[in-house]
Amino acid sequence: MDYILAPKDKDAGARPGCIFCNFPASPAHFRENLVLVANDDVAVMLNRYPFAAGHVMVMPRRHVGLVSALDESENDRLFRAVREVGARLREHVKPHGINYGINEGVAAGAGIADHLHVHLVPRWTGDTNFMPVIADLRVMPEYLDQTFARLLPAFAGMDGVFAGAAAEGGR
Numbered sequence: 001m002d003y004i005l006a007p008k009d010k011d012a013g014a015r016p017g018c019i020f021c022n023f024p025a026s027p028a029h030f031r032e033n034l035v036l037v038a039n040d041d042v043a044v045m046l047n048r049y050p051f052a053a054g055h056v057m058v059m060p061r062r063h064v065g066l067v068s069a070l071d072e073s074e075n076d077r078l079f080r081a082v083r084e085v086g087a088r089l090r091e092h093v094k095p096h097g098i099n100y101g102i103n104e105g106v107a108a109g110a111g112i113a114d115h116l117h118v119h120l121v122p123r124w125t126g127d128t129n130f131m132p133v134i135a136d137l138r139v140m141p142e143y144l145d146q147t148f149a150r151l152l153p154a155f156a157g158m159d160g161v162f163a164g165a166a167a168e169g170g171r
């Protein structure tokens with residue numbers, strides 16, 4: 001699987017220090033790195049610093065910082081994946097709403113500005129008080145691990161290498 005997801009010619013620009021380039025290329029470490037699923041086009045990761053439970057990110061495999069830097073095919077594949085992830089969250093997490101967001105550039109609030117990623121944040125009516133709660137919980141690895149385990153079934157069957165399958169041999 002490491003070979004399947006290893007950087008290919010089109011990934012020649014992968015940055016050694018970029019977690020969005022490297023985590024999706026290492027299925028053996030998907031769980032610890034909070035990668036839910038990855039294919040040649042995109043990866044889906046749980047946010048280590050969630051704004052709400054189930055806060056995931058979808059990113060292109062190519063190291064690109066701007067929406068406008070995506071070619072048409074990459075654009076289509078990224079936003080088709082965003083649509084699919086949103087649908088999977090709707091079905092499995094059953095939120096009342098979802099925030100979809102892109103912070104393009106540091107000035108726009110991007111934590112990792114040079115590798116584009118789309119945030120999907122499930123929301124529930126009346127959850128405005130949830131953020132302070134999460135602020136206390138989000139540094140707890142076991143909380144993230146539980147959230148990861150709860151989210152995982154939502155991504156079963158999505159195209160690519162699935163964290164649930166990658167973990168089967170090593171648990």
Ligand SMILES: [Zn+2]
Nearest residue numbers: 018021063115
């Ligand atoms: Zn990158």
